[in-house]
Amino acid sequence: MSQNTNTSGYPGQSAAPSGDAARVQRQVQHQAGVGPVSGGGGTLFSEPVLVVNQKAKLIELTNEYAVFDQQGATLGSVVEVGQSALRKVLRLVSSLDQYLTHKLEIRDAHGTPVLLLTRPAKLIKSRVIVQRPNGQEVGQIIQQNVIGKIDFAMEVDGQRIGAIKAENWRAWNFSIVDATDTEVARITKTWEGLAKTMFTTADNYVLQIHRPLADPLLSLVLAAALTVDTALKQDARGFG
Numbered sequence: 001m002s003q004n005t006n007t008s009g010y011p012g013q014s015a016a017p018s019g020d021a022a023r024v025q026r027q028v029q030h031q032a033g034v035g036p037v038s039g040g041g042g043t044l045f046s047e048p049v050l051v052v053n054q055k056a057k058l059i060e061l062t063n064e065y066a067v068f069d070q071q072g073a074t075l076g077s078v079v080e081v082g083q084s085a086l087r088k089v090l091r092l093v094s095s096l097d098q099y100l101t102h103k104l105e106i107r108d109a110h111g112t113p114v115l116l117l118t119r120p121a122k123l124i125k126s127r128v129i130v131q132r133p134n135g136q137e138v139g140q141i142i143q144q145n146v147i148g149k150i151d152f153a154m155e156v157d158g159q160r161i162g163a164i165k166a167e168n169w170r171a172w173n174f175s176i177v178d179a180t181d182t183e184v185a186r187i188t189k190t191w192e193g194l195a196k197t198m199f200t201t202a203d204n205y206v207l208q209i210h211r212p213l214a215d216p217l218l219s220l221v222l223a224a225a226l227t228v229d230t231a232l233k234q235d236a237r238g239f240g
Contacts, residue, residue, distance in 0.1 A: 021072025024051050028070050031190035032206035037070060044076045044108060044222060050207040052078070052226055067226060076108045078226050104227050115219060117227055130223040138219045154220040161217055164224050174228065176221055184217070185209045187225050205229075 028034050028051060040047040049070040065078040082103045106115040115138070116131040128141040139156040141164065154162040160179065164187075167173045176185040190204045207225040 024053075024068045024072035025070065027051060027053075027190045027204065028206055032188040032208075034070070034188070034206055034208050037208070040069065042069070042073075042075070044106070044114060044226075045218060047075065048209050050075065050209075050222075050225065052205045052207065052228075054204060054229065065226065074109055076106065076114070077111070078104055078106050080104050106222065106226050115223055117223055128223065128227070130220060138216045138223075141220065141224055152224070154217070154224070156216050156220075162220065174224075176224065178217060184211065184213060185221050185225070187228055 028049060029036070034049060037048045040049075044050070044067065047069045051068040051070065051072075053066050053068070055064045055066065064080070066074060067076045067078065069075055080102060101121045102117075102119040104117045105113045106117070108114050113133045116133060116135075118129045118131070119126055120129070124146055125143040127143065130138040130140065132138060139154060139161070142153045142155060144151040144153055144163075149168060150166040152164040153160050154164065162176065162178045162184070163181075165175045165177065167175060172189045174187040175183050176187065178184050186208050188206045188208075190206055205225065205228060207221075209221065213221060
């Protein structure tokens with residue numbers, strides 16, 4: 001089957017094989033409980049529903065995710081970058097890697113970076129710096145607490161414009177709110193079955209954005225949702 005066949009209707013957006021598309025649709029509608037949502041422009045920044053699936057590996061040394069729309073068409077990817085061989089060994093043999101600096105790229109369907117994320121080394125609380133590809137800072141996602149339901153503030157130039165709130169102490173699902181504490185998006189972890197969960201480290205999520213958002217809030221919501229496991233949820237693993 002040709003990898004370049006495009007039946008999605010949008011330049012650069014590739015259609016997933018029918019089996020993968022059906023799986024993504026099942027994940028959205030049945031596992032996350034999100035019905036078909038109209039609208040969307042076929043890009044990471046314009047679709048109302050994004051499906052984030054981690055590439056399943058028996059041993060997770062580098063985080064990689066594929067991002068789809070609600071029909072299963074590929075919109076982009078998330079890739080951890082800048083890991084040395086020593087870092088990968090450290091990740092294999094210990095849990096110390098979670099305290100070190102992590103860098104991720106959010107890429108569009110062409111593989112071009114659209115957002116850069118850096119989570120500096122941390123001891124207890126963490127923060128994520130979100131930048132444009134040219135290095136311009138969009139804002140930061142800053143952990144507010146370490147006990148109970150995990151809460152992250154989204155800040156631009158020191159001003160809080162929203163938050164990501166875990167809905168339980170295990171931090172499986174998140175509510176994303178704006179500056180008025182109104183929910184604008186929701187992240188739902190989808191269950192892939194006991195066998196896959198036991199033998200791989202894959203994490204899969206569905207992001208539903210309730211209404212069109214403007215930047216910088218939109219970019220921070222995308223940054224939070226597309227990297228929730230590596231950049232955010234990883235800090236709550238000690239509780240789950």
